[in-house]
Amino acid sequence: MIGTLVFVLIFLAIGLSVVLAAMRSGRKPGGNGPESPGKRRAWGLGLGVVMLVLGIGLPALVLITNSHSHASDGAGGAHLNAAETHGRALFARNCSTCHTLGGSAAVGRVGPNLDTLNGGNVPQALVLNAIAKGRAQGNGQMPAGLLYGDDAKDVAAYVARVSGR
Ligand code: HEC
Secondary structure, eight states: HHHHHHHHHHHHHHHHHHHHHHHHHHHSSSSSSSOOHHHHHHHHHHHHHHHHHHIIIIIHHHHHHTTTTTTTTTTTGGGOOOHHHHHHHHHHHHHHTOEEEETTTOOOOOHHHHHTTTGGOHHHHHHHHHHHHOOSHHHHHHHSSOOOHHHHHHHHHHHHHTTTT
């Protein structure tokens, strides 16, 4: 957000200075006299500064704004907190073989599709319960106790956050 603002401001500044310079050079007294060497040197200097800004400043700025990690970005623009990011990693290892979940690009078909289960609204408590007790309601088997404690909670938070997205 701030990066974008800085970007726009820099471009505004460059644009303004170019316009101002153009206006000033258009106001030559007398008109067609040859430009003084001093003026030409000033122009060269200005051009150098602009090139520096464009050549170093902008790439540096892009690097800085891009250094914001996208590792915590979930599907559909969902921003994951630390626990949910951890849960995503755990889901990939422990759940994705059996379940479909778009946020993890998981396409398992042993268990129900977690994007469409309950209309894409999968509460954390249901996931926790499924992990703790397992499931064997006649549509295949999910072993109990795949994860425990915080791991189970983090996966549940993650699934609840991204399911249906
Ligand atoms: C070995 C395959 C397998 C693995 C691994 C697995 N599941 Fe399941 N899961 C299933 C099956 C099969 C069902 C449905 C069983 C039934 O309803 O009879 C299920 C059901 C569910 C349900 C729905 C429960 C309900 O009551 O509707 C949730 C939520 C769920 N799993 C989450 C997870 C999570 C989170 C993980 C990873 C920690 C995981 N599963 C790992 C096979 C698996």
